[in-house]
Amino acid sequence: MGTSASYAQGDADSDVEAKILATEHMWGQAYVSKDPKALERILDDAFVNIDSDGVVQNKAEAVAEVSTSTIVQFLTESMVVHLHGNTAIVTGIFQLKGVDHGKPFAQRERFVDTWLYKNGQWISIAGLVTRIGP
Amino acid sequence: MRTIGWLLVLVYATSLPGSAQKAGDSNPATAVRALEGERVKAEARNDNDALDLILDNAVVYIEAGKVISKGDYLLRVKSAKPQLQQIVLEAMTVRTVENTAIVVGTYRKTDGKDGKSLKRWRFVDTWVNKKGSWMLVAAAATPLAK
Numbered sequence: 001m002g003t004s005a006s007y008a009q010g011d012a013d014s015d016v017e018a019k020i021l022a023t024e025h026m027w028g029q030a031y032v033s034k035d036p037k038a039l040e041r042i043l044d045d046a047f048v049n050i051d052s053d054g055v056v057q058n059k060a061e062a063v064a065e066v067s068t069s070t071i072v073q074f075l076t077e078s079m080v081v082h083l084h085g086n087t088a089i090v091t092g093i094f095q096l097k098g099v100d101h102g103k104p105f106a107q108r109e110r111f112v113d114t115w116l117y118k119n120g121q122w123i124s125i126a127g128l129v130t131r132i133g134p
Numbered sequence: 135m136r137t138i139g140w141l142l143v144l145v146y147a148t149s150l151p152g153s154a155q156k157a158g159d160s161n162p163a164t165a166v167r168a169l170e171g172e173r174v175k176a177e178a179r180n181d182n183d184a185l186d187l188i189l190d191n192a193v194v195y196i197e198a199g200k201v202i203s204k205g206d207y208l209l210r211v212k213s214a215k216p217q218l219q220q221i222v223l224e225a226m227t228v229r230t231v232e233n234t235a236i237v238v239g240t241y242r243k244t245d246g247k248d249g250k251s252l253k254r255w256r257f258v259d260t261w262v263n264k265k266g267s268w269m270l271v272a273a274a275a276t277p278l279a280k
Contacts, residue, residue, distance in 0.1 A: 046229060048238055054256035054278035056238065082192050082271065084262045087234045089194055089272040091201055110199050112274040114260045116234055126236045128258045130276035132199040 017081040020088050020115055020122050027124070028074035028094060036063045042124055044116065049127040052109055071098040086117040093132065108132060163228040166235045166261050166268055173270065174221050174241070182208050190262070190269040197255075197275050220244040224254075233263040240278065254278040 011019075023042055030038040040063060047059040057065075079092035095108045114126040169188060176184035185208060195202040202210070226239030237259040244252055257275035261268045 044231075046231075048229075048236065048258070050238070050256050050258055050274075050276060052276055054240075054254075054276050056256070082194060084190070084192070084264070084271050086232065087260070087262050087271065089260060091194055091196065110196065110201070112194060112196050112258070112272055114234070114236060114258075114272060116231060118231070125231060125234070126238070126258050126260065128196070128274040128276060130196060130199050130274065 013083055016083060016088070016122075020081055020090060021079055023115075023122055023124075024076060024079060024090060024092070024113065028076055028096075030066050031069040031071040031096070032074050034067060034069050036066045039063045039066050044118070044123045044125045047123075047125055047127075050129065052129045052131050069098075070100045071096050073097040088115040088117075088122065089113070090115065162230040162235060162263070162268070166228050166230070166237060167226065169261070169268055169270070170223065170226060170237060170239075170259065174223055177211055178221060180211055180214065182212050185211060188270055190264070190271045193270055194272045194274075196273070198277075235261040235263075235268065237261065241275075 026038055027042050030036070030042075039059075043059045043062060045059055047062065049057040049062055051057060073096060075095045077093045077095065079090060082089040082091075090113045091111070093108065093110050095106070097104070097106045099105070109129050110132050111127060111129045113124050115122045116125050172184065173188050175181075176188065189204050189207070191204060193204045193207070195204070195207045221241050221243050224240040224242065226237060229236045229238075238257070240254060240256050242252060242254045255275040255277055257273065259270060259274075260272040262271050263269075
């Protein structure tokens with residue numbers, strides 16, 4: 001069973017948080033650069049995501065979505081990392097813009113991601129996106 | 135009279151979440167599944183003491199796009215009218231990796247002032263085993279599109 005000591009040797013919590021936030025940023029940029037390989041590295045094989053309509057998405061579907069992405073800008077805000085040993089919870093808001101079939105679109109939603117320190121790196125094992133409440 | 139009092143204490147104690155955690159130690163998925171059920175029951179009966187044992191102090195609760203702290207969540211449960219807020223767990227899958235468990239499922243919730251408004255939600259809960267007890271560290275739900 002993992003403990004915080006597994007990753008904490010030489011890594012302060014702030015370093016770990018910075019690494020996770022950087023990976024969150026890479027995740028968003030993968031949609032802009034249409035880089036499925038980046039997502040292959042970031043997501044656990046058993047990754048599961050729930051979109052804002054409640055639809056369940058697995059890793060293969062998430063990676064495929066990146067390949068056909070029409071997103072041109074992906075920004076994140078208000079991200080907070082909560083560390084629980086080898087598990088981390090990230091909450092935040094993403095704001096994206098894109099063009100689909102010539103029609104511009106914009107989206108701003110809240111997300112929560114679960115990260116796990118596995119085989120020497122932080123990978124995402126679950127996520128959920130929901131519309132921002134009033 | 136004293137015997138009845140002790141019996142009541144015993145019945146109450148065996149229904150606390152801690153019991154579910156210990157009973158399911160050999161099978162983490164079973165323990166977490168039982169705790170999900172305990173959480174719903176506790177919320178339905180406004181049992182903040184039970185919820186306090188289940189929820190990690192740093193739990194992140196997201197519902198309807200709002201982030202709610204443990205304190206705010208407990209305050210909301212305490213002030214809610216149980217008969218107007220009924221939650222029924224539907225399908226649920228539990229996956230455990232090391233000391234972490236991910237639960238994905240759906241529930242339906244009766245809400246609103248009239249108690250008749252029904253909405254279905256899909257949720258993702260994250261549990262972490264801390265010192266032998268499974269604690270809920272994140273709970274997020276989004277309404278299912280009709």
